[in-house]
Amino acid sequence: MTVLQKKSENPIAHLTAEDIEELGRQLDAIRAQVVASRGDRDAAYIRKVIDVQRKLELSSRAVLLFSLFPPAWLAGTAGLSVAKILENMEIGHNVMHGQWDWMRDPKIHSTTWEWDNASPAEQWKHSHNELHHTYTNVIGRDNDLGYGIMRVDEDQRWYPFYLAQPLWNFINACFFEYGIAAYDLELGKNLRSKKRRSSPEFKARGKQVLRKIRGQVTKDYVAHPVLSGPSFLPTLTANATANLVRNLWTHSVIMCGHFPEGVETFERRSIQGETRGEWYLRQMLGSANISGGRAMHIMSGNLSYQIEHHLFPDLPSNRYQEIAPKVQALFEQYGLRYTTGPLPAQVASAWAKVIRLSLPNDFVESATKKLGRKATRPAARLLSLVREATEQDADEVTDDREPDLVAV
Amino acid sequence: MTTLVHGSSSAGSLRKRLKDRAWQVAGYVTTPLVPSDYLDMLSPLRTGADLRARVVEVHPETRDAVTLVLRPGGSWRGHVPGQYIRIGLDVEGVRQWRAYSLTSPVERTDACIAITVKAIPDGVVSNHVVQRVRPGDLVHLDQATGDFTLPASRPEKVLFVTAGSGITPVMGMLRNHLHELDDVVVVHSAPTRDDVIFGPELRRLAARGQVRLVEQHTDDEGMLDAPALAALVPDLAERETWACGPTGLLDLLEEHWDSRGLADRLHTERFRPTVVVAGEGGTVRFTGNGTVVESDGATPILDAGEAAGVLMPSGCRMGICYGCVLPLREGAVRDLRNGDVTTAAPGDGVRIQTCISAAAGNCDIDL
Numbered sequence: 001m002t003v004l005q006k007k008s009e010n011p012i013a014h015l016t017a018e019d020i021e022e023l024g025r026q027l028d029a030i031r032a033q034v035v036a037s038r039g040d041r042d043a044a045y046i047r048k049v050i051d052v053q054r055k056l057e058l059s060s061r062a063v064l065l066f067s068l069f070p071p072a073w074l075a076g077t078a079g080l081s082v083a084k085i086l087e088n089m090e091i092g093h094n095v096m097h098g099q100w101d102w103m104r105d106p107k108i109h110s111t112t113w114e115w116d117n118a119s120p121a122e123q124w125k126h127s128h129n130e131l132h133h134t135y136t137n138v139i140g141r142d143n144d145l146g147y148g149i150m151r152v153d154e155d156q157r158w159y160p161f162y163l164a165q166p167l168w169n170f171i172n173a174c175f176f177e178y179g180i181a182a183y184d185l186e187l188g189k190n191l192r193s194k195k196r197r198s199s200p201e202f203k204a205r206g207k208q209v210l211r212k213i214r215g216q217v218t219k220d221y222v223a224h225p226v227l228s229g230p231s232f233l234p235t236l237t238a239n240a241t242a243n244l245v246r247n248l249w250t251h252s253v254i255m256c257g258h259f260p261e262g263v264e265t266f267e268r269r270s271i272q273g274e275t276r277g278e279w280y281l282r283q284m285l286g287s288a289n290i291s292g293g294r295a296m297h298i299m300s301g302n303l304s305y306q307i308e309h310h311l312f313p314d315l316p317s318n319r320y321q322e323i324a325p326k327v328q329a330l331f332e333q334y335g336l337r338y339t340t341g342p343l344p345a346q347v348a349s350a351w352a353k354v355i356r357l358s359l360p361n362d363f364v365e366s367a368t369k370k371l372g373r374k375a376t377r378p379a380a381r382l383l384s385l386v387r388e389a390t391e392q393d394a395d396e397v398t399d400d401r402e403p404d405l406v407a408v
Numbered sequence: 409m410t411t412l413v414h415g416s417s418s419a420g421s422l423r424k425r426l427k428d429r430a431w432q433v434a435g436y437v438t439t440p441l442v443p444s445d446y447l448d449m450l451s452p453l454r455t456g457a458d459l460r461a462r463v464v465e466v467h468p469e470t471r472d473a474v475t476l477v478l479r480p481g482g483s484w485r486g487h488v489p490g491q492y493i494r495i496g497l498d499v500e501g502v503r504q505w506r507a508y509s510l511t512s513p514v515e516r517t518d519a520c521i522a523i524t525v526k527a528i529p530d531g532v533v534s535n536h537v538v539q540r541v542r543p544g545d546l547v548h549l550d551q552a553t554g555d556f557t558l559p560a561s562r563p564e565k566v567l568f569v570t571a572g573s574g575i576t577p578v579m580g581m582l583r584n585h586l587h588e589l590d591d592v593v594v595v596h597s598a599p600t601r602d603d604v605i606f607g608p609e610l611r612r613l614a615a616r617g618q619v620r621l622v623e624q625h626t627d628d629e630g631m632l633d634a635p636a637l638a639a640l641v642p643d644l645a646e647r648e649t650w651a652c653g654p655t656g657l658l659d660l661l662e663e664h665w666d667s668r669g670l671a672d673r674l675h676t677e678r679f680r681p682t683v684v685v686a687g688e689g690g691t692v693r694f695t696g697n698g699t700v701v702e703s704d705g706a707t708p709i710l711d712a713g714e715a716a717g718v719l720m721p722s723g724c725r726m727g728i729c730y731g732c733v734l735p736l737r738e739g740a741v742r743d744l745r746n747g748d749v750t751t752a753a754p755g756d757g758v759r760i761q762t763c764i765s766a767a768a769g770n771c772d773i774d775l
Contacts, residue, residue: 028745028746032746035746035748038500038501039500039501040498040500040501041501042501043498043501043502044501051449054441054445054446054449055449058446096730097730098730098733098761101730101733101759102501102502103498103501103502103503104502104503104504104756104757104758104759105498105503106757107445109759110730110733111730111733111759114440114441115440116440125723125729125730125731126723126731129723129724129728129729129730129731130723130724130729130731133724133728133729134723134724134726134728134729212440215436215439215440216439216440218436218439219436219437219438219439222436223436223437224437227437279726313728313729314728314730
């Protein structure tokens with residue numbers, strides 16, 4: 001994909017400014033209807049999810065006290081994986097978005113919730129709620145477009161580092177909670193210069209992250225194994241596996257949000273003076289859903305309704321399913337593409353993009369052309385191909401910044 | 409031997425230190441949650457938990473008032489008759505806090521406490537209590553507080569002037585102290601005879617000669633005024649007086665007692681919640697550093713605060729990221745996106761997004 005502004009067939013060319021404002025008003029009305037009807041049923045929902053999650057975690061950890069026995073290891077690890085996924089996705093992410101602040105419960109509130117993840121809530125909220133949700137899919141502003149270690153759009157400049165991006169993506173997936181912590185710290189950018197490294201603000205945030213990591217590591221790899229006595233080692237591996245499963249699952253679901261084919265990206269300049277209606281429109285076109293049943297919805301933290309979530313990040317997650325038909329109707333009314341698909345298809349689409357864009361744009365085309373024209377000496381030929389490809393790429397680039405590398 | 413003097417307290421503080429340490433170690437296992445997050449699921453009323461109570465009994469007093477009998481958790485510190493508690497209930501999913509006087513004997517064998525709630529028109533919590541609360545419900549609580557209580561040396565002659573639900577703190581005092589009082593007059597106003605909360609009990613006390621009860625049924629007899637009261641209780645100047653009821657009644661009593669130079673013999677408890685009337689703009693006070701800003705009804709509090717040099721947390725500045733949330737301790741604000749008004753009284757626990765909220769009256773922001 002390239003930014004919407006440079007596409008030959010602009011998917012919003014048929015919309016007038018008044019159309020977009022009317023769309024905004026209709027979306028505001030959907031939001032108002034949900035806000036007016038929030039009540040007992042919704043409060044009971046989140047309390048139930050929290051109750052189930054905590055009981056599942058407690059019982060899984062209790063079972064893992066006997067993890068020497070393979071059935072206990074399996075059952076406990078499975079239960080703990082689900083518990084961690086529920087806590088991060090349906091509970092933590094949504095509570096931190098302020099979706100449940102309206103209940104005025106100090107224990108279920110965006111200002112107090114700390115989630116079971118290496119990244120401190122405060123830093124996650126900044127990079128996710130504030131930056132990602134405001135600048136969604138804007139090249140050069142939304143770092144979720146590749147997390148600083150990959151390129152996911154033709155309009156992001158190519159560097160040789162990206163040749164290995166399928167590997168970086170896989171590593172990030174395995175250690176995703178640490179990837180998020182590093183990302184929230186903007187580690188790549190901040191470690192690069194001495195001035196940034198030694199800034200008191202960065203140091204304070206770094207300390208906060210280390211403190212969170214210490215608590216998490218102690219819990220999963222020291223405290224619970226120690227409590228298990230003779231099952232020390234199996235409990236440790238069980239907890240590591242549960243964290244890994246959580247990382248792989250959440251990484252996959254999150255990739256499906258903005259990487260599959262059909263999702264639009266936007267030029268940095270295009271959001272200057274953006275109206276409310278235009279912001280809504282960018283959220284609609286820059287997000288993708290995952291189709292599935294109830295299990296899919298709850299295990300993805302209702303990010304199977306990524307479009308609805310991006311339109312209304314602070315509405316209770318249990319309501320996204322209810323408003324999805326109305327939102328889809330608006331897509332139809334305004335002739336827009338509602339990007340969705342089953343999980344395997346969306347994950348495959350996202351990975352295909354990561355693999356394709358690890359190479360420079362039009363690499364395959366120019367490679368075959370060159371191969372056809374030039375004669376012998378394959379090595380020199382290959383080199384010249386790469387050089388020409390990168391030079392060609394430089395002409396098209398709109399984003400001049402170096403990528404934020406998490407690790408160099 | 410000087411060490412022996414401090415023996416017991418150092419053992420106590422050692423026990424406390426060990427307990428704190430054990431709690432800290434338990435935290436390694438539950439982080440980022442704390443042990444009470446799990447313990448609350450199993451035993452929400454245990455000592456050391458946030459104060460809560462289980463509703464044990466709900467029984468009607470009149471057509472629009474019910475008594476709730478509550479069993480408080482182990483952290484309950486008891487009360488002095490006449491005091492009130494704040495109770496937190498989830499109504500339509502939202503945690504609401506209200507204050508109600510305790511009416512129960514302090515020495516109840518079942519260690520329960522009781523409050524009596526009268527439904528007021530459009531009252532969110534009072535109507536919920538009267539219509540929806542059931543035995544078994546869990547409610548949140550604050551420790552008893554207030555100084556609407558009898559002094560340690562009981563007065564010889566006492567007058568209680570009440571109206572409507574204002575009888576509740578007085579009932580608390582009567583149920584606990586009547587045997588210590590020789591001369592009690594109760595003047596109570598209610599629309600009709602059947603609307604008198606605790607009517608049967610009060611009339612029994614009167615029949616036994618323990619109190620002199622004067623009922624003013626305002627539907628027929630009109631509202632009580634100062635001359636009427638003076639006629640009903642000729643020796644009111646000699647009586648230590650406690651009054652509780654609507655603002656109108658308390659205002660006229662205070663005026664009457666003041667005009668006779670008897671202000672220190674009158675004790676009042678005002679029940680009506682401060683009614684916050686939403687307007688356009690107002691004075692915004694930041695409670696932390698005392699900065700006061702005049703703000704109009706179209707300026708976000710975030711902008712107003714920053715213009716006055718207050719360091720405010722912020723994020724997207726468009727209402728989606730919740731990076732600007734601050735406690736609204738008291739007052740009213742309006743959502744600039746859709747006009748919704750949010751009001752708060754101290755203790756309500758209301759938090760607002762300052763980037764999309766404008767002052768709709770005076771408001772106090774905790775920062």
